[in-house]
Amino acid sequence: MAQKRLLMKGNEVIAEAAIRAGCRNYFGYPITPQTEVMHYMAKKMVQIGGNFVQAESELAAINMVYGAASAGFRAMTSSSSPGISLKQEGISYIAGAELPAVVVNIVRAGPGLGGILPAQGDYFQATKGGGHGDYRNIVIAPASVQELYELTVEAFNLADKYRNLVMILGDGTLGQMMEPVAFRDEEPIVTYEKPWATNGRGYNDDGSYKREHNTITSIYIDPDVLEVKNNELQAKYELIRQNEVRYEAIGLEDAEIVITAFSTCSRISRNVIRQAAELGIKVGMIRPITLWPFPTQAIADAAAMPNVKAFLDVELNAGQMIEDVKLAVNGAKPVYFHGRLGGNLPTQKEILDKIVAIHEGGKV
Amino acid sequence: MAIVFEKTEGLTGKPFHYCPGCTHGIAHRLIAESMVEMGILGTTVGVASVGCSYNSYEYFNCDMVQAAHGRAPAVATGIKRTLKDKTVFTYQGDGDLASIGCAEIVHAAARGEKICVFFINNAVYGMTSGQMAPTTLLGQVTTTSPFGRDASYQGYPINVAELLSNLTGAAYVERVCMTDFKNINNAKKAIKKAFKVQQAGLGFAFVEFLSTCPTNWGKAPLDAMDWLKEKMIPQYPLGCFKGEDITVQALDEMIAAKAAGEEVKA
Numbered sequence: 001m002a003q004k005r006l007l008m009k010g011n012e013v014i015a016e017a018a019i020r021a022g023c024r025n026y027f028g029y030p031i032t033p034q035t036e037v038m039h040y041m042a043k044k045m046v047q048i049g050g051n052f053v054q055a056e057s058e059l060a061a062i063n064m065v066y067g068a069a070s071a072g073f074r075a076m077t078s079s080s081s082p083g084i085s086l087k088q089e090g091i092s093y094i095a096g097a098e099l100p101a102v103v104v105n106i107v108r109a110g111p112g113l114g115g116i117l118p119a120q121g122d123y124f125q126a127t128k129g130g131g132h133g134d135y136r137n138i139v140i141a142p143a144s145v146q147e148l149y150e151l152t153v154e155a156f157n158l159a160d161k162y163r164n165l166v167m168i169l170g171d172g173t174l175g176q177m178m179e180p181v182a183f184r185d186e187e188p189i190v191t192y193e194k195p196w197a198t199n200g201r202g203y204n205d206d207g208s209y210k211r212e213h214n215t216i217t218s219i220y221i222d223p224d225v226l227e228v229k230n231n232e233l234q235a236k237y238e239l240i241r242q243n244e245v246r247y248e249a250i251g252l253e254d255a256e257i258v259i260t261a262f263s264t265c266s267r268i269s270r271n272v273i274r275q276a277a278e279l280g281i282k283v284g285m286i287r288p289i290t291l292w293p294f295p296t297q298a299i300a301d302a303a304a305m306p307n308v309k310a311f312l313d314v315e316l317n318a319g320q321m322i323e324d325v326k327l328a329v330n331g332a333k334p335v336y337f338h339g340r341l342g343g344n345l346p347t348q349k350e351i352l353d354k355i356v357a358i359h360e361g362g363k364v
Numbered sequence: 365m366a367i368v369f370e371k372t373e374g375l376t377g378k379p380f381h382y383c384p385g386c387t388h389g390i391a392h393r394l395i396a397e398s399m400v401e402m403g404i405l406g407t408t409v410g411v412a413s414v415g416c417s418y419n420s421y422e423y424f425n426c427d428m429v430q431a432a433h434g435r436a437p438a439v440a441t442g443i444k445r446t447l448k449d450k451t452v453f454t455y456q457g458d459g460d461l462a463s464i465g466c467a468e469i470v471h472a473a474a475r476g477e478k479i480c481v482f483f484i485n486n487a488v489y490g491m492t493s494g495q496m497a498p499t500t501l502l503g504q505v506t507t508t509s510p511f512g513r514d515a516s517y518q519g520y521p522i523n524v525a526e527l528l529s530n531l532t533g534a535a536y537v538e539r540v541c542m543t544d545f546k547n548i549n550n551a552k553k554a555i556k557k558a559f560k561v562q563q564a565g566l567g568f569a570f571v572e573f574l575s576t577c578p579t580n581w582g583k584a585p586l587d588a589m590d591w592l593k594e595k596m597i598p599q600y601p602l603g604c605f606k607g608e609d610i611t612v613q614a615l616d617e618m619i620a621a622k623a624a625g626e627e628v629k630a
């Protein structure tokens with residue numbers, strides 16, 4: 001594969017990846033630290049004949065996505081935490097209407113207006129619902145600019161495949177960071193038929209209609225009909241759980257302590273693994289790439305390994321993913337936590353100190 | 365025997381669930397007939413909103429999308445931007461459009477979005493049992509203005525047509541009612557003109573329908589019609605607020621020129 005390596009900012013790579021994935025419809029509203037996605041789209045979409053609309057709000061932007069997706073087109077929006085809160089209404093409707101869409105959340109610290117620095121405090125919102133009703137978004141957490149590129153392209157395929165919303169969950173570090181990225185000559189775009197799209201019934205030559213009218217809706221007033229609809233959604237989510245779990249596992253074979261961390265925290269932790277080895281402590285890592293579906297089985301399997309004595313979960317929040325880690329470990333081994341809040345990042349030393357303490361505390 | 369009146373194929377034939385005397389049904393029929401007569405039923409996508417007409421997608425026989433409360437103009441924007449050669453309309457109540465969806469409607473008009481908006485102003489929230497709407501008249505008793513709407517307490521009605529007509533992006537804005545044959549015919553003319561404004565690519569087109577809600581007004585159907593004429597029209601005068609000078613003939617010429625231009629390009 002011929003590869004051009006370019007030095008690019010994470011946010012710009014998201015935009016470029018979406019365009020390469022065939023997305024020609026971007027709707028957004030400015031917010032730090034993801035605005036570069038929008039700037040890139042504002043220029044590029046016009047140049048390539050796509051659609052870029054600066055919406056009046058995040059509410060409007062997600063509903064424009066809803067409209068474009070209804071018409072059968074790949075569409076996306078991007079924002080950061082406070083804006084993603086506003087999009088939750090539309091996200092729930094997209095789930096109910098089963099529309100394919102990609103939403104990017106470059107997370108900043110909250111709650112409220114919070115701060116503009118990186119955080120992972122939206123894990124619960126992204127993976128457990130956020131909007132109303134029983135639904136799931138596929139949530140992908142890239143850890144590098146290269147992954148931002150590849151997984152954003154993949155997000156559009158997954159969205160179409162399952163008629164489901166896919167969220168790219170990054171944070172300010174990843175969005176703002178510059179790293180080399182190697183673009184493929186040709187993207188692995190999978191094209192799905194969309195006979196359900198509301199793009200007009202069309203006319204045959206004799207003036208008759210090509211088909212009956214299509215409807216995109218999320219309302220089912222009859223409880224029995226709505227229950228069937230919900231059961232269909234749950235069946236789809238089960239299929240996604242079976243097929244789409246992605247994670248990276250490092251050094252589990254002889255690890256005494258297993259770190260669980262995603263995205264930015266996994267990058268910091270990766271260096272700690274080496275430093276711990278120098279101190280004679282064997283540390284491994286499970287890095288969920290899909291936060292939903294969550295790699296529950298992989299963590300449960302690690303928890304069952306005799307060499308694994310404890311887990312250390314590292315996050316940029318007060319402890320959110322750790323709840324899923326604990327469910328997976330299911331009491332088999334202790335699960336410790338290290339987190340930073342407010343937009344601060346943990347240092348390698350902080351994490352290493354924690355590992356040494358766990359190790360020396362005789363708990364390993 | 366000659367057929368003098370037919371059910372339009374613009375409607376699915378599913379019986380309306382609207383209350384007796386409710387003019388939602390008339391507005392539906394006029395929009396549906398217009399699409400068929402203009403030959404655009406197969407190239408139109410409608411957007412239903414949240415209110416008594418939430419399931420208008422079951423009645424209109426074109427492709428339909430159901431939108432969240434107030435967001436129909438944003439949804440329509442997403443559809444129209446991707447389907448530039450199709451006709452797109454929203455069908456919204458006054459709670460939906462003038463309250464929760466105020467930002468969406470104003471900005472769709474300001475952007476000059478090439479969509480048609482059909483706005484059903486019945487001066488109440490019909491579906492949720494007659495609460496005060498932004499369009500409720502001063503003195504009007506509703507379930508949330510039980511002592512009558514008091515300007516010092518609940519503010520003033522919004523005249524949406526006048527408001528939107530001030531925006532440059534709005535190409536055509538008209539207010540109609542459906543109380544008698546003459547007005548029903550006028551309403552249909554306005555619908556067709558709105559569709560043509562969109563086809564000609566002139567910008568945002570808006571038709572406000574003064575509408576009845578006998579159920580929540582606590583009136584018999586005919587009394588409701590009288591109340592509309594006596595009380596609503598003084599607050600909401602009928603007429604064209606924008607684009608009056610655009611003639612149907614001029615629109616037809618623009619549409620023909622556009623079609624010819626597109627064929628040359630193709």
Ligand SMILES: Cc1ncc(C[n+]2csc(CCOP(=O)(O)OP(=O)(O)O)c2C)c(N)n1
Pocket residue numbers: 414415416417433456457458459460461484486488489490491492497
């Ligand atoms: C976000 C949200 N808030 C509130 C509601 C409840 N609701 C349903 S219909 C409606 C009022 C609709 O009134 P209007 O737009 O005037 O339509 P009408 O029924 O009068 O035709 C409300 C408030 C809702 N469905 N969604």
Ligand code: SF4
Pocket residue numbers: 381382383385386387388416486490491576577578579580
């Ligand atoms: S409640 Fe009012 S608006 Fe709704 S269907 Fe009945 S009369 Fe019409």
Ligand SMILES: [Mg+2]
Pocket residue numbers: 415457458459484485486487488489490497
């Ligand atoms: Mg109303």
